[in-house]
Amino acid sequence: MPVFASIMPDEETTASLWNSIQNVTASNIFSAVLSVVISLILIKVLTKLLEQALGRSKLDQPLQRLIRSLLRGVLWAVAAITVLKSLGIEVTSLVAVLSVVGLAFSLALQNFLSNLAGGMQILASHPFAPGDFVDAGGCSGTVSEIGMFYTKLTTPDNKLVQLPNSTIVSANITNFSAQATRRVELKASASYDAPTERVISLLSGLAADHPLVLGDPAPAVHVDGYGDNAIEYVMRIWCANADYWTVYYDLMDGLKPAFDAAGIEMTYPHVNVHMIK
Secondary structure, X not given: OHHHHHOOOOHHHHHHHHHHHHOOOHHHHHHHHHHHHHXXXXXXXXXXXXXXXXXXXXXXXXXXXXXXXXXXXXXXXXXXXXXXXXXXXXXXXXXXHHHHHHHHHHHHOHHHHHHHHHHHHHHHHOOOOOOOEEEEOOEEEEEEEEOOOEEEEEOOOOOEEEEEHHHHHOOOEEEOOOOOEEEEEEEEEEOOOOOHHHHHHHHHHHHHOOOOEOOOOOOEEEEEEEOOOOEEEEEEEEEEHHHHHHHHHHHHHHHHHHHHHHOOOOOOOOXXXXXXX
16 A cells, blocks of 8 residues: 555645646647548558568467457557657646556556466467477476467376466476487496496397387497496487387386396396305
């Protein structure tokens, strides 16, 4: 309440506005009618030019609609001020009053306006599109709708999440669908008794035999570390973005059967105790 009281127009401003309204003459009315006709023509021409410019642009439809609405609002506001000035009304006092009202509304609708600004930024910069799988605002899912205030994501377990656009633009955005290909990284461990060349050859063959694994870039298999109980290996392969999870789980499912068939032990944490006689 104190905030709104401090930004209310003073009595002098209100009185000046009221006096100018009372002093309207017939000549002022004629000038105002002429201003209305000219303003309508200009608004129609400028709106048509905007439509042509937007038609050639690559902006999303929601952003185009917002630009149209904002321009129309500005044009009508300018036209209204011009007509009032033709009537002899003190425009400076009126603008002061409207500025105060606008400030009050902006304070009350701060979150609303921040979400709107975030939606404009998303639609203008295109960090993702409907159908992309993203991690944004602390949530992962497939983008189902990009609105002016909220963005809707469908999670892998089919939950619909609505994220405020201000939250999304203020955080890191990871788009997993932006590129045509994606790298799959798998790790496995094998006993120190198994020759490293044999394990690398086995993993390379497992990747090469999968029909969805790309040959360029070629699969890469390397020793990734020497643990307390096993040698750790890493396998990096590439596939089409849409095939990522199919390739990942197919290879994960095939790792242990392939090791068992080759007689290679996949060790686990253990302790060897040596008895001294």
